[in-house]
Amino acid sequence: MAAGEDGVLGKTSEFRLKRRVQFYETDAAGIVHFSCYLRYLEEAEHGLWRAAGLSIAPRESEYAWPRVAVACDYRNSLRFEDEFEAHIRVAAMTDKSIRYSCVLSLGDVEIATLTMAIVCVAKATGRAASLPPAVRERLEVSADVVA
Amino acid sequence: MAAGEDGVLGKTSEFRLKRRVQFYETDAAGIVHFSCYLRYLEEAEHGLWRAAGLSIAPRESEYAWPRVAVACDYRNSLRFEDEFEAHIRVAAMTDKSIRYSCVLSLGDVEIATLTMAIVCVAKATGRAASLPPAVRERLEVSADVVA
Amino acid sequence: MAAGEDGVLGKTSEFRLKRRVQFYETDAAGIVHFSCYLRYLEEAEHGLWRAAGLSIAPRESEYAWPRVAVACDYRNSLRFEDEFEAHIRVAAMTDKSIRYSCVLSLGDVEIATLTMAIVCVAKATGRAASLPPAVRERLEVSADVVA
Amino acid sequence: MAAGEDGVLGKTSEFRLKRRVQFYETDAAGIVHFSCYLRYLEEAEHGLWRAAGLSIAPRESEYAWPRVAVACDYRNSLRFEDEFEAHIRVAAMTDKSIRYSCVLSLGDVEIATLTMAIVCVAKATGRAASLPPAVRERLEVSADVVA
Numbered sequence: 001m002a003a004g005e006d007g008v009l010g011k012t013s014e015f016r017l018k019r020r021v022q023f024y025e026t027d028a029a030g031i032v033h034f035s036c037y038l039r040y041l042e043e044a045e046h047g048l049w050r051a052a053g054l055s056i057a058p059r060e061s062e063y064a065w066p067r068v069a070v071a072c073d074y075r076n077s078l079r080f081e082d083e084f085e086a087h088i089r090v091a092a093m094t095d096k097s098i099r100y101s102c103v104l105s106l107g108d109v110e111i112a113t114l115t116m117a118i119v120c121v122a123k124a125t126g127r128a129a130s131l132p133p134a135v136r137e138r139l140e141v142s143a144d145v146v147a
Numbered sequence: 148m149a150a151g152e153d154g155v156l157g158k159t160s161e162f163r164l165k166r167r168v169q170f171y172e173t174d175a176a177g178i179v180h181f182s183c184y185l186r187y188l189e190e191a192e193h194g195l196w197r198a199a200g201l202s203i204a205p206r207e208s209e210y211a212w213p214r215v216a217v218a219c220d221y222r223n224s225l226r227f228e229d230e231f232e233a234h235i236r237v238a239a240m241t242d243k244s245i246r247y248s249c250v251l252s253l254g255d256v257e258i259a260t261l262t263m264a265i266v267c268v269a270k271a272t273g274r275a276a277s278l279p280p281a282v283r284e285r286l287e288v289s290a291d292v293v294a
Numbered sequence: 295m296a297a298g299e300d301g302v303l304g305k306t307s308e309f310r311l312k313r314r315v316q317f318y319e320t321d322a323a324g325i326v327h328f329s330c331y332l333r334y335l336e337e338a339e340h341g342l343w344r345a346a347g348l349s350i351a352p353r354e355s356e357y358a359w360p361r362v363a364v365a366c367d368y369r370n371s372l373r374f375e376d377e378f379e380a381h382i383r384v385a386a387m388t389d390k391s392i393r394y395s396c397v398l399s400l401g402d403v404e405i406a407t408l409t410m411a412i413v414c415v416a417k418a419t420g421r422a423a424s425l426p427p428a429v430r431e432r433l434e435v436s437a438d439v440v441a
Numbered sequence: 442m443a444a445g446e447d448g449v450l451g452k453t454s455e456f457r458l459k460r461r462v463q464f465y466e467t468d469a470a471g472i473v474h475f476s477c478y479l480r481y482l483e484e485a486e487h488g489l490w491r492a493a494g495l496s497i498a499p500r501e502s503e504y505a506w507p508r509v510a511v512a513c514d515y516r517n518s519l520r521f522e523d524e525f526e527a528h529i530r531v532a533a534m535t536d537k538s539i540r541y542s543c544v545l546s547l548g549d550v551e552i553a554t555l556t557m558a559i560v561c562v563a564k565a566t567g568r569a570a571s572l573p574p575a576v577r578e579r580l581e582v583s584a585d586v587v588a
Contacts, residue, residue, distance in 0.1 A: 169333070169336070169337055169340070170336060170340060170350075170351060171333045171336060186316070186318045189316070189317060189318060190316055193316070193317060193375075197375075202374075202375060203317075204317060204374050204375075206373070226353070227351050228340075228344075228349060228351075
C-alpha cells in the first residue's frame with residue numbers, strides 16, 4: 001500500500017506477516033501441525049486486507065468469503081518459537097472471486113507454498129456476488145505472481 | 148435419561164463421553180495440549196444435552212450460553228490414540244445458570260477434573276435470562292455431586 | 295479389511311469415519327473453519343491405519359510420516375452437530391510415499407474432496423525411507439480410485 | 442526486565458502481550474472460543490520467559506513444564522480483530538513450581554482473569570524437580586500480585 005502523488009492510496013497486492021510459532025501449534029512429532037499452515041495463510045490474508053484498509057469480516061457485513069479451494073506443498077517443518085514469514089500475494093481476481101499465493105519461509109529456507117481461492121457471497125441470498133467496490137478499489141493482482 | 152413407567156422421559160443429569168485422542172490435539176511435549184481439555188469438556192457437555200434431547204446451539208436459537216468460569220486440575224497426561232472417558236455431571240442449576248463437574252479418566256487413571264459454569268443469555272437483549280422451560284424440564288442436578 | 299478363506303487378514307484400502315461437528319470447530323461465519331477439514335482428513339487417515347491394525351505414531355516408532363502435499367476443494371459447509379462422513383481411500387503407494395483421496399459428505403451432499411501425500415521418514419537419519427513391511431502388507435491402493 | 446547499575450540484568454516478573462484476535466479463534470457464537478483463552482495465557486507465559494531471556498521448551502531441554510491447574514473467569518467476550526492485551530504476572534514460586542496470574546483486557550474493559558500453576562519435571566526421571574538455576578535467577582514474583 002502506498003500513497004501516490006495525489007494523496008490517493010494505492011492498491012494493495014501483497015503482505016508479509018511476521019509470526020512466531022506458538023507451542024499450541026506444535027504436535028507430538030515436535031513440529032507445527034500441518035493444519036496450522038492454513039491458519040497462517042488466513043492470518044496473512046487478513047493482514048493483507050487490513051493493510052488495504054479493509055476487514056474481511058466486519059460486523060453486520062453483507063458479504064461472506066467462503067474458501068473454495070486450498071492447496072499446500074510442505075517442504076520443511078517449523079518448530080516452537082521459530083520466527084517465520086508468510087508472504088501472501090493476490091494472484092488473480094475475477095468478478096466474484098480472489099485467488100492468493102503464499103510462501104512461508106524461515107530465513108532463507110522455504111517452508112511451504114500455498115494457494116487459496118475464495119468467493120464473495122452475498123449473505124442475503126447465499127449466492128456468489130460481484131466483489132464489492134471497496135475491495136475492487138483496494139486490492140489488485142500482484143505483478144510478481146507467475147500465472 | 149430413562150423412560151419412566153408412564154412413558155415420560157426422565158431427566159438427564161450426567162453423560163459419559165468415550166473419545167480417542169487425535170494427533171492434532173497433541174503438542175511437542177508428546178501429550179494432549181492443556182487447552183484441549185476444555186474442548187473435551189465442551190464435547191461432553193453437548194453430548195449431555197443431546198442425551199437429554201436438547202441442542203445447546205440450534206439454528207435460530209433465542210439463547211446463547213456463554214461460559215463464565217472454568218477450572219481444571221491436571222493429574223496425568225493423555226497421549227495420541229489414548230481412549231479416555233469424560234464423565235460430566237450437572238452439579239448445580241440456578242434460575243439463570245448451570246454448573247458442571249467433569250472427570251477425565253483413562254481406564255482407572257484419573258486424568259483431570261474440571262468444573263464449568265455457564266449462563267443463559269437472551270440474544271435479543273444480551274442479558275442473562277431464566278433457563279428456558281425445555282432445559283429445566285430435561286436437565287437436573289446429579290445426585291452424585293458433592294457440593 | 296476382510297479375513298480371507300485362509301484366515302489371513304486382507305489389506306485395507308479405505309475407511310469411512312462417522313463424525314459429528316463440534317462447536318469448537320465452527321467459526322464466526324457459523325460454519326466449520328476451513329482448516330478443520332485437514333483435521334478430519336487426518337482423523338480418517340488414522341482410522342484407516344487402525345482398521346489395518348496399524349498405528350501411524352506408536353511410541354518409540356522408528357518412522358515419522360510428514361505430509362508433503364494437501365489439497366482441498368470446498369463445495370458445501372458444515373455446521374454444529376452435523377453428522378458427516380469422511381471416506382478416505384489409498385490412492386497411490388510408491389516405495390517411500392502414500393497418497394490418499396478423501397470425500398467429506400453430509401447425507402447425499404458432497405461437502406469437500408481432499409488429497410494428501412505423505413512420505414515415510416526414518417527418524418534416525420531424517421531421510422525418506424522405504425515403507426516398512428508392516429505398512430506394505432496391510433495397506434493397498436483402492437480399486438475405486440480414479441487416477 | 443531491566444539492566445541494573447552494575448550491568449546485570451534484573452529479574453522479570455510480568456509481561457504484556459499485545460494480540461489481535463484471529464478468525465480461526467472465533468466460534469459460531471461470533472466470539473472467541475473459551476478454550477482459546479488458555480492459548481492466550483500460554484502465549485503470554487512464553488513471552489514472559491523470552492523477556493527474561495529464557496525459552497520454556499528449548500530443544501534437548503532436560504525439563505518439561507506440565508500444567509497442573511488452570512482457572513479462568515470470563516467477564517466479557519472478544520471478537521474478530523479485537524486488539525487485546527494479556528498481562529501476565531508471576532504470582533508465586535516454590536521450589537518446584539510457578540504460579541501465574543493473568544488479566545485479559547480490551548482497552549479499559551476487563552475480558553477475563555486467569556491463574557495457572559505449572560511444575561518443573563525432569564525428563565530423565567519423569568518426577569518433579571527443583572526449578573533450574575537459570576529460571577530462578579531470571580524470574581521473580583511480581584510485587585503487584587495480591588496473594
